[in-house]
Amino acid sequence: MSDRTTLGRHFAAFAAYGLCVIAANAAVLRSMFVLSRQDATASHILLIPVVTLVLIVQQRRSIFESVGWDWQAGLGVVAGGLALSWIGFRFSQPSGALNDDLFIPALAIVVLAIGGFVVAFGRTASREALFPLLFLFFMVPIPGILLSRSVDFLKRGSTEMVAALFTLTGTVYHREGFVFSLPNVVIEVADECSGIRSSLALVMTVLLAGHMFLTSAWKKALLAVAVIPLTIVKNGIRIVSLTLLAVHVNPSFLTGQLHHEGGILFFLLALALLSPLFRLLQRSEPDYRITRP
Numbered sequence: 001m002s003d004r005t006t007l008g009r010h011f012a013a014f015a016a017y018g019l020c021v022i023a024a025n026a027a028v029l030r031s032m033f034v035l036s037r038q039d040a041t042a043s044h045i046l047l048i049p050v051v052t053l054v055l056i057v058q059q060r061r062s063i064f065e066s067v068g069w070d071w072q073a074g075l076g077v078v079a080g081g082l083a084l085s086w087i088g089f090r091f092s093q094p095s096g097a098l099n100d101d102l103f104i105p106a107l108a109i110v111v112l113a114i115g116g117f118v119v120a121f122g123r124t125a126s127r128e129a130l131f132p133l134l135f136l137f138f139m140v141p142i143p144g145i146l147l148s149r150s151v152d153f154l155k156r157g158s159t160e161m162v163a164a165l166f167t168l169t170g171t172v173y174h175r176e177g178f179v180f181s182l183p184n185v186v187i188e189v190a191d192e193c194s195g196i197r198s199s200l201a202l203v204m205t206v207l208l209a210g211h212m213f214l215t216s217a218w219k220k221a222l223l224a225v226a227v228i229p230l231t232i233v234k235n236g237i238r239i240v241s242l243t244l245l246a247v248h249v250n251p252s253f254l255t256g257q258l259h260h261e262g263g264i265l266f267f268l269l270a271l272a273l274l275s276p277l278f279r280l281l282q283r284s285e286p287d288y289r290i291t292r293p
Contacts, residue, residue: 010067014120021112025085028105035098035141040197042099044204048139051208055132063128067121074119081112099141106140131211138204147196154194154231161236162189171244185246187239195235198267202227205271209278219281226277234270 022029036045056063088104114133118126126133142150159178166173166180174181178189206227210220246252 007064007067010069010120014116017116017120018113021109021116025105025109028102028109031098031102032106032139032141035102039099039141041147041200042141043197044200045139045141048136051204052132052135055135055211056129059128059132063125064121065128066124068124069120070118070122070126073123074115074117077115077118078112079115081108081110081115084108084111097144099147100144102141103143107137110136110139135204135207138200150199151191151194151196154196154199154235155189155191157232158193158195158235158239159189161232162239165236165240169240169244171240171247180243182243182247185243185251187243189239193235193239195231195238198234198270199227199231201267202231202270202274206274213278213282213285215285219284223274223278223281226274230270230274233273234266237269238266 032042032045035042037043084104085108088108113136114126117129117133121129155178162180163173163175166182171182180187180189203224206223207220210223214220214223
């Protein structure tokens with residue numbers, strides 16, 4: 001690792017630069033804080049910088065083994081961030097949807113942060129810190145059009161899974177689009193049933209697990225892609241479980257605590273369903289037998 005005096009200069013420069021970026025974008029950051037409190041699909045925004053910082057601290061020996069100024073590459077990235085900031089300031093108009101309004105300004109902040117890191121610590125350190133730095137892009141709010149298409153995709157997939165599970169369990173039902181009629185109960189697979197929030201949480205969790213425990217890029221990609229069908233299966237299990245409990249036990253299961261606050265339970269179920277694939281990929285790692293406890 002570089003000597004402490006030299007490393008201290010690089011950290012001081014990056015800290016000063018970071019404070020300038022924060023001060024210049026204070027209004028945007030305040031709006032991002034508001035969005036994270038109001039929108040469930042953006043509730044993770046405040047956590048992302050913390051996760052990135054923890055990852056960098058964990059990898060500090062490899063990241064800061066060799067540091068150096070890289071003005072050419074870093075300023076190129078910073079210029080891209082400044083261009084995005086200018087575009088956001090010059091052309092954006094309030095749309096009434098905070099996630100749309102913040103998309104370009106938040107993207108600019110992330111690019112500026114990455115560019116400052118490249119300038120202050122160099123390309124070698126930046127390559128070592130590539131995953132933590134790219135993880136910062138989860139701070140960027142999802143634009144409304146992409147969010148609505150993702151919700152629609154998950155909702156349609158979940159509806160088909162619900163129908164399949166009802167058939168598999170021998171449940172008598174009548175379906176019209178997203179509406180299922182059962183004895184004494186009628187349910188609709190609404191946008192809220194898409195599981196978009198848990199899908200985002202699963203993607204981030206899986207990416208972190210892949211980064212920490214897998215070395216092959218294709219294995220990490222396979223694990224991430226598996227989140228999509230897994231989310232649909234998890235949504236179907238949740239909807240069918242609550243519906244069957246309402247039919248056979250108590251109708252209040254469709255409006256009670258398990259319905260509104262049981263997301264964590266089914267999130268853990270999704271992780272349990274993903275565990276066999278993760279274990280299989282981990283066991284095929286070249287150094288698995290050496291490094292496992």
